[in-house]
Amino acid sequence: MDTPDVKANEPAARYTDPIGKYIVIYLCILVLAALQFVIAYTHVDTTAMFARMLFVALAEAGLALMFFMHLWAEKRGFLLFVVVFTGFVLLAMQYGWTDSNRMEVGAPYSQPKTGVVTQ
Amino acid sequence: MHDMSAHAHVAHHAPPTSFIRKHIFSLDHKVIGKQYYGLALVAVLVGMFLSWLMRIHLGWTNFPIPGLHLLSSNGAPGNLMTPEYYLQLMTMHATIMVFFVLTTAPFAAFGNYFLPIQVGAEDMPFPRFNMMSFWVTCAAFLVLISSFFVGEGPTLGGWTQYTPLSAVGSVAGPGEGSGVVLWAISIGLFCIGQLLGALNFITTTLDMRTKGMSLWRLPISTWGWFITSIMGLTAFAVLMPACILLILDHVAGTSFFVPSNLVISDQLQPHSGGSTLLWQHLFWFFGHPEVYIAIVPGMGIVSHILVTNMRRPMLSHRTLVYSFGALAVLSYMVYGHHMFVSGMNPVSSIAFSFPTLIITIPSTIVVLIWLGSLYGSKLRINSASLFALGFISMFISGGVSGFFLAQPSIDIMLHATYFVVGHFHMVMGVAAMFGIFAGTYFWFPKMFGRMMNEKLGKIHFWLTFVGTYCIFMPFHYLGLAGNVRRYQAFPADYMQPLVPVHKFITVAALLTGASQLIFLYNLIHSRFWGEPAPDNPWQATSLEWSTPSSPPPFDNFGGKLPEVFHDPYQYGVEGSSGDYVMQTSPERIQTVRDEA
Amino acid sequence: MSQPGLTLEAHVAGLITGIPPFSVPAKKMAIWLFIIADAATFAACLVAYGFLRNGSASWPRPFHSITNVVLMTFILLTSSLTMLLGVRAAKAGDKSAAFRWTMITAAGGVIFALLHIREWLALIGEGMTLFHNPWGTELFGASFFSITGLHLLHVTGGVVALLAVGIRYKSGRYNADDLEVTGLYWHFVDLVWMFVVPFVYLLNLAH
Amino acid sequence: MAKLFAVTIIVIAILSAIPILRHTWWTAPDVSMHGLPIDEQMSETMAEAGISFLASQILLAIFIWKFSHSKPGEKIRTFPGGAMTMVLGAFLLVGTEVLALGAFGAKAWATIYFTAPTPNAMPIQVQSGQFAFYFRYPGPDGKFGPIHPDLISEANQNFFGLDTDHDPDSKDDIVTAEMAIPLNREIHLLMHSKDVGHSFFVPELRVHQDFVPGLDLSIHFTATKTGKYEIVCTQLCGLGHYNMKAYLSVLSQEDFDNWLKQQAAQQ
Numbered sequence A: 001m002d003t004p005d006v007k008a009n010e011p012a013a014r015y016t017d018p019i020g021k022y023i024v025i026y027l028c029i030l031v032l033a034a035l036q037f038v039i040a041y042t043h044v045d046t047t048a049m050f051a052r053m054l055f056v057a058l059a060e061a062g063l064a065l066m067f068f069m070h071l072w073a074e075k076r077g078f079l080l081f082v083v084v085f086t087g088f089v090l091l092a093m094q095y096g097w098t099d100s101n102r103m104e105v106g107a108p109y110s111q112p113k114t115g116v117v118t119q
Numbered sequence B: 001m002h003d004m005s006a007h008a009h010v011a012h013h014a015p016p017t018s019f020i021r022k023h024i025f026s027l028d029h030k031v032i033g034k035q036y037y038g039l040a041l042v043a044v045l046v047g048m049f050l051s052w053l054m055r056i057h058l059g060w061t062n063f064p065i066p067g068l069h070l071l072s073s074n075g076a077p078g079n080l081m082t083p084e085y086y087l088q089l090m091t092m093h094a095t096i097m098v099f100f101v102l103t104t105a106p107f108a109a110f111g112n113y114f115l116p117i118q119v120g121a122e123d124m125p126f127p128r129f130n131m132m133s134f135w136v137t138c139a140a141f142l143v144l145i146s147s148f149f150v151g152e153g154p155t156l157g158g159w160t161q162y163t164p165l166s167a168v169g170s171v172a173g174p175g176e177g178s179g180v181v182l183w184a185i186s187i188g189l190f191c192i193g194q195l196l197g198a199l200n201f202i203t204t205t206l207d208m209r210t211k212g213m214s215l216w217r218l219p220i221s222t223w224g225w226f227i228t229s230i231m232g233l234t235a236f237a238v239l240m241p242a243c244i245l246l247i248l249d250h251v252a253g254t255s256f257f258v259p260s261n262l263v264i265s266d267q268l269q270p271h272s273g274g275s276t277l278l279w280q281h282l283f284w285f286f287g288h289p290e291v292y293i294a295i296v297p298g299m300g301i302v303s304h305i306l307v308t309n310m311r312r313p314m315l316s317h318r319t320l321v322y323s324f325g326a327l328a329v330l331s332y333m334v335y336g337h338h339m340f341v342s343g344m345n346p347v348s349s350i351a352f353s354f355p356t357l358i359i360t361i362p363s364t365i366v367v368l369i370w371l372g373s374l375y376g377s378k379l380r381i382n383s384a385s386l387f388a389l390g391f392i393s394m395f396i397s398g399g400v401s402g403f404f405l406a407q408p409s410i411d412i413m414l415h416a417t418y419f420v421v422g423h424f425h426m427v428m429g430v431a432a433m434f435g436i437f438a439g440t441y442f443w444f445p446k447m448f449g450r451m452m453n454e455k456l457g458k459i460h461f462w463l464t465f466v467g468t469y470c471i472f473m474p475f476h477y478l479g480l481a482g483n484v485r486r487y488q489a490f491p492a493d494y495m496q497p498l499v500p501v502h503k504f505i506t507v508a509a510l511l512t513g514a515s516q517l518i519f520l521y522n523l524i525h526s527r528f529w530g531e532p533a534p535d536n537p538w539q540a541t542s543l544e545w546s547t548p549s550s551p552p553p554f555d556n557f558g559g560k561l562p563e564v565f566h567d568p569y570q571y572g573v574e575g576s577s578g579d580y581v582m583q584t585s586p587e588r589i590q591t592v593r594d595e596a
Numbered sequence C: 001m002s003q004p005g006l007t008l009e010a011h012v013a014g015l016i017t018g019i020p021p022f023s024v025p026a027k028k029m030a031i032w033l034f035i036i037a038d039a040a041t042f043a044a045c046l047v048a049y050g051f052l053r054n055g056s057a058s059w060p061r062p063f064h065s066i067t068n069v070v071l072m073t074f075i076l077l078t079s080s081l082t083m084l085l086g087v088r089a090a091k092a093g094d095k096s097a098a099f100r101w102t103m104i105t106a107a108g109g110v111i112f113a114l115l116h117i118r119e120w121l122a123l124i125g126e127g128m129t130l131f132h133n134p135w136g137t138e139l140f141g142a143s144f145f146s147i148t149g150l151h152l153l154h155v156t157g158g159v160v161a162l163l164a165v166g167i168r169y170k171s172g173r174y175n176a177d178d179l180e181v182t183g184l185y186w187h188f189v190d191l192v193w194m195f196v197v198p199f200v201y202l203l204n205l206a207h
Numbered sequence D: 001m002a003k004l005f006a007v008t009i010i011v012i013a014i015l016s017a018i019p020i021l022r023h024t025w026w027t028a029p030d031v032s033m034h035g036l037p038i039d040e041q042m043s044e045t046m047a048e049a050g051i052s053f054l055a056s057q058i059l060l061a062i063f064i065w066k067f068s069h070s071k072p073g074e075k076i077r078t079f080p081g082g083a084m085t086m087v088l089g090a091f092l093l094v095g096t097e098v099l100a101l102g103a104f105g106a107k108a109w110a111t112i113y114f115t116a117p118t119p120n121a122m123p124i125q126v127q128s129g130q131f132a133f134y135f136r137y138p139g140p141d142g143k144f145g146p147i148h149p150d151l152i153s154e155a156n157q158n159f160f161g162l163d164t165d166h167d168p169d170s171k172d173d174i175v176t177a178e179m180a181i182p183l184n185r186e187i188h189l190l191m192h193s194k195d196v197g198h199s200f201f202v203p204e205l206r207v208h209q210d211f212v213p214g215l216d217l218s219i220h221f222t223a224t225k226t227g228k229y230e231i232v233c234t235q236l237c238g239l240g241h242y243n244m245k246a247y248l249s250v251l252s253q254e255d256f257d258n259w260l261k262q263q264a265a266q267q
């Protein structure tokens, strides 16, 4: 019998895009990176700044992932696997934040302070 | 049959000639699998030995164990174990068992040996990574063991190493010095080793399958290893930085996990700003997937063995695989169930409790599929199938006790008691171990070319099955009565009446432990003097039984990769070779299909 | 299953072959898996940092100038582009161009690392160590050095990989696919930096 | 062999259940106001899990018994309904079972942890350290003096790091090594650890809460029966972990007042 379908084994991402496309993406990423620096100089509170920066960083990373790393050109199944799996794991890591908030305010169910003072 | 050159672009290496390449730094997945098995065997003997010492101490606290001072003159002056030495042994017992036995044997050892063969590959795509994976794991084991001999001995913080106890150093008492650092280095190395292994397992399963081997034609054991390696990929990747931060806290004076204003041994500690809950979140984010990493390969192995011995396909192969997948997904969402009363936000407890309860559904499906497949089967009883059936029984017992712990309201009474110890020994210390035993009796002929002694195997099974129930069932009762774990003695008034139960458990543990020597004898004796094994002693269908010899030749299939024509478990059909048709047989048959 | 044989097995096994479901060859698959694991590692570090920063009463904001980090970011992002051009050339069979671009990328990595080390030394000169700094909350130094250190380690590893693979590619031992795989890793290092810059530097900018 | 195995499984399952049914070893009787839902939750779970446990073990045994002795020519058979039965069974039976219990359990948990103590709850502070608990009562002024970590010293017997010379609130604070509480009075327990993690576990009171270094936690409970109980530490805290315990006396109001006076006199 003949060998397995060799074509099917070949990667979908073929790196044949025109250089111009890469440069456009590169410029987009540069602009987004610059945007982060701009956000850093706006006067908003840390939480809002964090949220904006996260948003921009995700956009940047998305561009890099899809076009620099050619995920967009891979099979959709692979794209979904990488994005959904990684996203899920990273999301599952976020369970702890409420405990971080409690580091300062103490437990949500303890009203009176016990009187520990920090020198 | 098609030519191997189809796969020539990956991992084609010639058989080694030198002794070192053949047996030590071997690139052959089969040798590496055996090396992992050997490592697990050494580790389990150490771990079991430690558990004997612990048990003797718990039953008869003032009984001097002859010769114990030779092991550690500080830890056991006059052969009497000190409280800290008990905890040190306990920590080492757990670490060795969880990491170096339960992750290595069912996953790395059997997986390495059989996953490439079951998918019909010559080897893994990255044999060098594979070799490194083993040697890094081996180094991790040596680092861990070395802590017995360095400084004040191994760490006493338990396998969970809760901070700040584990992060502040020797001020917190003996067993918190170099032992912790060695522990963290060892576990960090272990993570690297398993990451390398996981890369190989996943790529082998996805890219190295032979012609005709679609994903749904993979045996369930392969699915078990595959899903486990996906879990391992991210779980170990989180534990490793956590260990590095712990080491920094310990030696570099940082305070990631140590809060401000601690007064230990009347000294105000220099640390500030860290969080102990952060360590718990990071550890359990790894820790819970880890326990499924320990059980899913066992489930796969047991399914594989059961099918062969039931002489019929599973009720539904696919449902089993989907359930494994569901376990893997859910295992990332439940980790906080270890922290219900640990000071975690009590709202999170509810958020973690429901996924934990839901995880019983896929587990139940797995158990019911096994039971339903038994119905109407033509069950063969041999050592392997006995252990596989024992696995089911043990998994039910241990799983049901997990169902109590999953509810925070009940966990108030059961957390940190022997109920938890009973729970996890049932699922992990026994069920998963039974997976290893079943795998050993089943695959030994293929791995070593000789049959194991069935009679000894059955004696071993009976003693172990009854013995482990005698050890671990009473743990649940102790827990209900409020017996706290990680105690080297039970001075509390209400625990005193429970000591006789501990004595009973100790006797059972020693007897059960002793009966493992039968297994050891069987293993060694059969290795050299067992009856020569035929190529397919169990009349099984999957690819590992179609290799041209036992053990398989260097390239597994003797120069010709097999071609696969059937679903993995074509039992109960009229084939030319009897009631089964091998995956490689080009015979036309009416496929035995599952429905769901 | 009910009775054996609901369907007649299609005998032509070619209908179902062992084609990789993602059509991603082994090496590329392996690097992607490594990237996923590494993403979890970095995420764990960043989450730990955020957890502690969020839980601290005050957090130092000692960075006055962004010149250095802008420069570093620009160099790293640009090195991603040169990497891409290298891989593209390799895929098109232009060996010497591929080699040249790869070396340029490696040079970008070296410059990045040198700038980074210079910055570290400056901070250490200001009195910042792993467990102490002149601005208060001690965890600042610990988290800064551990996160940027981990990243620097990746850059260093990347440079070594680029040099090794590049040279072997030139000598013909490695092919374009190997270069592509190295490139994927390099882009990932770049991608991580996109998160390190805002969270570790920009959020701690003095106002 | 198979029959013997089947019988063994059944015998083990039944033997395992007997101590549970006979309560040979069982949770200590509840003496708390909030414990009832916990105990109900426990017995519900025990009943449902017990039935599941026995049913699945016995089913396993029966199948092993029946299907291990097939004759050579016999055909294999399929469970009625195939895998669908199993999946549906798991989802419907176990699914509803766990979700129902989960909902009730969540409610029980919420009544304990999501409620604030009543304003007239009596505040008591507990500090855990290697390897002892210390308790502090605010004294007549009803106020706890501040804690100075740098003053904490076992050697000087200043367990809480109080500065009685400078802090007026600290002067009348009563520090004890045993805990006593009045009957039927809500207690607001303020918990902190001075060194590593510990835990506060009183089985009879259905109270179990870890001390988290660096985090002030509090719990509240009411005892409904006089008696002497034990507080044990359940979080691994070092070599003395096994021996870290204290007594908790639940006294009538009168006895409690006397006890507190006595303790105050000893300060």
Ligand code: HEA
Binding pocket: B160, B291, B292, B294, B295, B337, B338, B356, B357, B359, B360, B363, B364, B367, B395, B396, B397, B398, B399, B400, B402, B403, B404, B405, B406, B407, B411, B414, B415, B416, B420, B423, B424, B427, B428, B432, D049, D052, D053, D056, D094, D097
């Ligand atoms: C192989 C390892 C393994 C496995 C598979 C499991 C499986 C489960 N575990 Fe376990 N667990 C551990 C290893 C494991 N665990 C370890 C090591 C610890 C302690 C760590 C430490 O603190 O040191 C622990 C601790 C632990 C805790 C924390 C206890 C505490 O510290 O207070 C909890 C709480 O929810 C829990 C729950 C569960 C649940 C719900 C399952 C479920 O997946 C079980 C599902 C299975 C079944 C339910 C059985 C089959 C089903 C039926 C027969 C049908 C009918 C049954 C019912 C309706 C109940 N486990």
Ligand code: HEA
Binding pocket: B037, B040, B041, B044, B045, B048, B051, B052, B054, B055, B058, B090, B091, B093, B094, B095, B097, B098, B101, B102, B105, B157, B158, B159, B160, B421, B425, B428, B429, B430, B433, B436, B437, B464, B468, B471, B485, B486, B487, B488, B509, B512, B513, B516, B519
């Ligand atoms: C896989 C995990 C595993 C295994 C197998 C065991 C096996 C045993 N354990 Fe272990 N144990 C743990 C994991 C395990 N344990 C963990 C995680 C803890 C928690 C520690 C902590 O609190 O931090 C613990 C704690 C623990 C305690 C509680 C300590 C305390 O809280 O104070 C006790 C007490 O009796 C105990 C006893 C035993 C006994 C008697 C055995 C055995 O001796 C039972 C008899 C042996 C067997 C049934 C099989 C042995 C297998 C083979 C001989 C061959 C296998 C083949 C190959 C690997 C190739 N263990």
Ligand code: CUA
Binding pocket: D128, D129, D130, D131, D197, D198, D199, D233, D234, D235, D236, D237, D238, D240, D241, D242, D244
């Ligand atoms: Cu305090 Cu254990």
Ligand SMILES: [Cu+2]
Binding pocket: B287, B288, B291, B334, B335, B337, B338
């Ligand atoms: Cu868990």
